Amino acid sequence: MKLSVVIPNLHSPTLDAVLAALAAQSWPRDRCDVTVVGLDGYGHTARFPFARLLDTGVPTPPARARNLGIRATDGEVIVFLDADAVPHPDWLARYAAWFAAPDVAVVGGGITFAWDAPYWSVAENVSVFYPTVVSAPRGVRPNLPTMNLAVRRAAFDRVGLFDERYPKAAGEDTDLSLRLRQAGYTLHFDPRIAVEHRQPRASAPAVLRKAQVLGYYSPRVDPRYAATEGFPPPLRHPWALRLASPAVAAAVATRIYRDNPPLRRRLVWPAVYLHKLAWCWGAARRLADDNG
DSSP, X not given: OOEEXXXXXXXXXXXXXXXXXXXXXXXXXXXXXXXXXXXXXXXXXXXXXXXXXXXXXXXXXXXXXXXXXXXXXXXXXXXXXXXXXXXXXXXXXXXXXXXXXXXXXXXXXXXXXXXXXXXXXXXXXXXXXXXXXXXXXXXXXXXXXXXXXXXXXXXXXXXXXXXXXXXXXXSHHHXXXXXXXXXXXOEEEEEEEEEEEOOOOOSHHHHHHHHHHHHHTOGGGOGGGHHHHSOOGGGOSHHHHHHHHHHHHHHHHHHHHHHOGGGGSSOOHHHHHHHHHHHHHHHHHHHHXXXX
């Protein structure tokens, strides 16, 4: 089995650590390839001969970058990794073990992060990735982030590639998860297939701006998924969602803390609440744009 690793990149300063971790993988080098897609102003890719750079010349949204990578590789399994996600040494070997079973088509791995990182970095990791942190139980998930995800090429042949109408790093991975589920695929989650997320955003303004982007492009406010994934009808009006957002944000932040005891190592509940509040305002803005 050959694995093709695809990494979207926009001048990430941590790409060297990611590629160094790929160089140290226990999986045989001749049974995988690594493709970095985008822009690498630091020249990290050139220092690792096993990796190649598909230079897009201009900043390229992650959905399009991943599609370029899929088309440029020939692995039976496409493994997606972000340029700020450093894989553990057995990362590829654990994915290969899963895909040895011919009926497995989609697997996502666990995410860890440094608890002594800047406060807002920790809060964003907790708020966004709580379903797939390494302390979460193994099982089936409704959505899997492309930071750490493997998909059999045959599944893309069936459901199509990433939707390039998503212009930012937001929504495109959930959209793919939904289409895979609709096609009957099971989305497996194994926390042992781990990466360390070295999240670059460290300030409140940067994290809350990103939260609004995530809300704006969420499939929960996408008309294509409104019937199955959307908000309850009373919240599908922008002003209703804005008015309800403090209660919605408090409920979600409380549930994250209540249901995930390992994530209580640092008191980031207030920042998680504000992150969810900003997410709601981003979603309400999308509803307003669609209704306007």
